[in-house]
Amino acid sequence: xxxxxxxxxxxxxILSPDSDGLLCGLVMSHLLNWKIKxxxxxxxxxxxxxxxxxxxxxxxxxxxxxDIKSFGHxxxxxxxxxxxxxxxxxxxCIQPNNMREYDGANDFRLKYPLATIHMLLGILGYKYNxxxxxxxxxxxxxxxxxxxxxxxYPENVLNWLSFLRADEENSPLKTIFKSxxxxxxxxxxxxxKFFRERDKINIPKERGDRLRIxxxxxxxxNLVKSGEVYSLNIDAVKRIKKFIEILSGFTGWNFKEDxxxxxxxxxxxxxxxxxxxxxxxxxxxxFQELMSKNPLSWAMTSGANIEYTLEEPDKLP
Numbered sequence: 001x002x003x004x005x006x007x008x009x010x011x012x013x014i015l016s017p018d019s020d021g022l023l024c025g026l027v028m029s030h031l032l033n034w035k036i037k038x039x040x041x042x043x044x045x046x047x048x049x050x051x052x053x054x055x056x057x058x059x060x061x062x063x064x065x066x067d068i069k070s071f072g073h074x075x076x077x078x079x080x081x082x083x084x085x086x087x088x089x090x091x092x093c094i095q096p097n098n099m100r101e102y103d104g105a106n107d108f109r110l111k112y113p114l115a116t117i118h119m120l121l122g123i124l125g126y127k128y129n130x131x132x133x134x135x136x137x138x139x140x141x142x143x144x145x146x147x148x149x150x151x152x153y154p155e156n157v158l159n160w161l162s163f164l165r166a167d168e169e170n171s172p173l174k175t176i177f178k179s180x181x182x183x184x185x186x187x188x189x190x191x192x193k194f195f196r197e198r199d200k201i202n203i204p205k206e207r208g209d210r211l212r213i214x215x216x217x218x219x220x221x222n223l224v225k226s227g228e229v230y231s232l233n234i235d236a237v238k239r240i241k242k243f244i245e246i247l248s249g250f251t252g253w254n255f256k257e258d259x260x261x262x263x264x265x266x267x268x269x270x271x272x273x274x275x276x277x278x279x280x281x282x283x284x285x286x287f288q289e290l291m292s293k294n295p296l297s298w299a300m301t302s303g304a305n306i307e308y309t310l311e312e313p314d315k316l317p
Contacts, residue, residue, distance in 0.1 A: 003094050005057060005069055006120075007032070007127040014038040014047065016060035017211035019143040022244055023117040023251075024059040024071075029260070030253035031128060036260045042297060042309045043272045044214040044221075045316075046265040049229050052317050060116040063297055064089045065316075071095075073119065074299035075111045077103040082284055084291035094119075100163070104282060104300045113156050115144035121172040122164040132175040136251040137187070138194035140176050142209075147191060194250065201242045211240045218272055223265075231263035268315060270296060274307040282306060 005011065009032045015021035017039040028034035037056055038047035047053065054067050062072035071094040077083065080103045090098060096112040096119055097103075104111075112119070117140065124130055132140075141147040150157055166173035182190070201208030211232070215221045222236040241257070248255040280286050281304050290298070290308060296316075298308035 003069075003092070006071065006094060006123060009033055011035070012037045012051065012056040014040050014045070014053070014056045014058045014061075017041055017213055017240075018060070019139070019209045019243075019247075020115040020117055021060040022209075022211075022240070023115075023139065023143055023247060024120055025260070026244060026247055026251070026253050026255065027117070027120070027124070027130075028059070029256050031124065031130065033256075033259065038261070038265065039211060039213055041213055042307070043218040043270055044223075045268040045270070046213060046223065046230060046232075047268070047317065048261055049264050049266050059120075061297055062090065062093050062095055064093075064295055066091055068092065068316075071116060071120065072297075073097070073112045073114070073116050075102070075104050075108060076298065076300065077101075078282055078287040078300075079103050079105045079284060082288075084288060086291060086294065089294075094123075096160075096163075104303060108300070108303045109153075110156055110159070113149045113153055113160060114146050117143060118146070118173060118176070119164060121176075122166065125171045125173070129170075130172045131252065132172040133250075133252050134175070134179060134181055135190075137176055137179065137182065138190040139247050139250045141187075142191065142194055142198075147187075194246075197246050198243065201239050201246075203239070206236075206239070208239060208243050211236060218269065220267055220269070223267060225267075228266075229263070230265045230267050232265070237262045266317070268317075270312075270315070271310045272307065273310070274301075274305055276305045 011034045013034050013036055015025045015036055025036045037051055040061055058070035060072060061070060063070040066089050069092045073096055075097050080101045102110055161177055164173055165171055166177050198208050206212050212221050222233040223230045224233055244255050293310055295308045296311040298306055300306050
């Protein structure tokens, strides 16, 4: 009810260019005819020429702006009893840790342990009848390393599955996490099958399950300029299409190629940094200092570090 746009049809979206973002784009395109208009990885944003981010939904990345819709799952708040004055910048952001008021200082071990696609499926299941096949379990447990988390942090995962109501009959999460057809050995076999398919499209320095759009130093990567606009490198597009087709084959979600944009893109570069390289630790003062800079996005990667993205004034379209 608070975020009705997440179940509306024919929306534009911007994805994180990894398996979680791609799965989110695939299911939203399949189910609600959403259009993928760009990608954002914290350093680089590519967006269809002439389109504003205000007309899009960021999937698998929180955006700290009042007028931008987003959906992510990172740990963001340092102390719940000392929220920054501009915390309402997240007023149109679907965020599980913020919903439960979990903070990094007190609740880091309790943070949301799954991927954006899992919570997204849980939400969509209340509005639409979503079929999740047994074959879909492998890619849905692969993304964001969810299969590692299940056995590493079972108490936390079970807590969150209860919060997401995964045991309810209409929830797609019931098939993913409560299927009784898979023994541990059978699950390993299914995961291995998925990995082998993914590995076929790996190349040196680029895994097949993500679209690389920036280098480690923040420079654009796999982007080709033509006049004022950019296109994604043809070979990179071929590889990522093969991966999306793999995801489509396992999940049964139709890959509507016409809904995915790979060219006529405008490039926006941002400054990404982290506390560790600046020899800072997270505390009330350093967190408030970061918030005063009005970061575009960030994530607590550990109890001692934050990776964040700063935007030049009026950078976003």
